Amino acid sequence: MLIPCLSFSQNEVKPNIIFVMADDLGYGDLGCYGQTNTKMPNLDRMASEGIKFTNHYSGSTVCMPSRASLLTGYHQGNASVRGNPVWTNSGKPVNLEPNEITVANELKGAGYKTAVIGKWGLSEGNTNQNMPSAHGFDYFLGYKKHSHAHHYYWDTLYRNNEPYILKDNNYGLKQGKYTHDVFINEALHYIEKEQDHPFFLYLALTIPHLELTVPEDSKEPYQNLDWPKRKMNTKGGYKNDAEGNTTYAGMISRMDRDMGRLFDKLKALGIDESTIVIFTSDNGPEYESKDLFFNSNGPFKGGKRDLYEGGIRIPFIARYPGKIEAGKESDHLSAFWDFLPTACELAGVTPSNKDINGISFVSELFGNQKKQQKHDFLYWEFNERQGPIQAIRKDDWKLVWKLEGDPELYNLSVDQAESNNLAIKNPEKLQDMLALLKDVRTEHSEFPLETRALAYKKRKKNKSNNTNIKKTF
Structure with missing residues (x-):
């Protein structure tokens, strides 16, 4: 049985909370963190209008356990999900525990509408158990399994607990609707629909995870720049485009373009100043790390599947006009498991679970560093x-x-x-x-x-x- 959140301030305005997570985006992949090859004006502007964290960490160095830590507030020493499917003692996937409390449960108890759009990846196996609806989300559109999210023209998504068929999609031929576009359009529709009351939107994008593919219009700005070519395997499980570097840059630019669309929507609806938007990545880069063209892990060693800094230290930007001072940079030591108590404090409630590992960083966001509690360790x-x-x-x-x-x-x-x-x-x-x-x-x-x-x-x-x-x- 779920325990309701305990309110400590019912009179404060509850902000909308939008948490946007890229997939396998490295610390060094954003311009505001040092990238010079790829154009991303909207994310760079987001950093200039908000706060950029330089010491923020993912929940894990791979997808499934990282997302579990984000949602539940536990680090990998106490989490129920500590690895991707197959890599368990039994060989069977471990999902969230039945009725395991997530940040969506907490915010729903605080009066929020809640949604996840994009990659869920926490209902592995052949049943529909542990779908988002079982963990506090009112609405879901996206990939049920993380392996399906490796394909940008996959034909079967889920809307809530039922299959949602993209009838013209063929992932092998890369035909139909580009699923990233489906998720962005659905997110914009959701924001407009729920604008009149507090909402929590977890927008779990799949860019720039392999496979590397993107519509041609996103590659065009990078086609005639005399970049080195990187030949991709086009015949394996990932249906990559033939050349990697322009595709990788195009994918990130498309994501940046759509972050601009998201901010435009908030302003058009008049809810920009009542919405906090967070942007981050689930772990370090896979396409490349150091000493290659993009230097995606920045100054760090390693990438995805490493516990060196390149595998777990990630970009993290928060924007909340009028509440977060523009152009700030923070070296506060924080991690994914801090999001649940942070969201609860923003919503004016305390977490139901008293034994979570997360610590709210609201004080750091709002410039009250002296009041910010710190971790003993991560x-x-x-x-x-x-x-x-x-x-x-x-x-x-x-x-x-x-x-x-x-x-x-x-x-x-x-x-x-x-x-x-x-x-x-x-x-x-x-x-x-x-x-x-x-x-x-x-x-x-x-x-x-x-x-x-x-x-x-x-x-x-x-x-x-x-x-x-x-x-x-």
């Missing part, structure tokens, strides 16, 4: 073929711990590229971080701290044993 784990890998950050120190391999200790204040392992030179600090790591997580039967290869062997052995048992009857 924690991540990664449960795939390379893992489990754990990472913990406390102040400027970062520990990356692998079950197989030497510990890695970095001082990010002088080494943000994580190039100088200080584990041997700083044994006392290493022991402090290891002691912290020891007590940071709860056990989870599907995500034990043992190698994924060992889990795979166990599944294979259990499958063999089950087959033998069946044969005896």
Whole structure:
């Protein structure tokens, strides 16, 4: 049974909350974070009119667990979802727990209309359990499974709990409606429909996740710039366009164009100043990282599927005219699991769950740094073929711990590229971080701290044993 939010200020105006999340967009992919190749005037203007965070982190370095942390307020040591499908002890996907409270539940209890448009990716498997409607969302249009979201011309989306067919779409031939456009148009329609009362819109875009493809009009500004060519695999599971660099830039520019459309809609409806818009990414880049054309991870090492900074430190911009001072930059240490308590405070309620790991950063948003509560540490784990890998950050120190391999200790204040392992030179600090790591997580039967290869062997052995048992009857 869901516990309703507890109100602490019913008289304050409740802002509309729009949370826009790109997919696999790197820290260095935006102009306001250093990108020079791609044109993105609307996101750059958003940063100039709001606040840009330089120390914000995703929930994980891959999609599904990152989104779970965002919605529930738990870091990966306590979350129910700690890995993408298949990478579990049993080989079966782990979704949100039935009736697990999300930020949508909290805001709905505070009188908000709630919607998710785009990529849900938390109802894996063959049932319709754990759909957005089971976790506080009044409305949903988008991809149910994250693997379907790898295709921009997929023919079957979901509207609420029912299939929504794009009858002319053929993902193999890349024909029909570009699903990103479908989501943007639906988001603009939703904003107009719900403009007269508080709403929470979680707009989970799929740009610029592989596959790399975009309509030609978005590539045109980059076609004759003498850029290096990057040939893409066009015959695999991802139906990529033939050349990668112009496609990648075109995808991000199309997303930027549509952020401009979103802001224009808010202004046209007269609700711009009563709406906070947040823009971020679910994890680091996959298309490329350092030393390639876009340098998508900026000054950091690694990318998607790494727990180095390039895999988890992400762009994060918030705009709220009249409430957030324009042109601000914050180095406040924060992460996805902070969004739930932040949204609750904006809505004038307190979170139902008292044991979440998130801390509201409303004070930081509104320039009250002295009142801003800070984290003792941030924690991540990664449960795939390379893992489990754990990472913990406390102040400027970062520990990356692998079950197989030497510990890695970095001082990010002088080494943000994580190039100088200080584990041997700083044994006392290493022991402090290891002691912290020891007590940071709860056990989870599907995500034990043992190698994924060992889990795979166990599944294979259990499958063999089950087959033998069946044969005896």
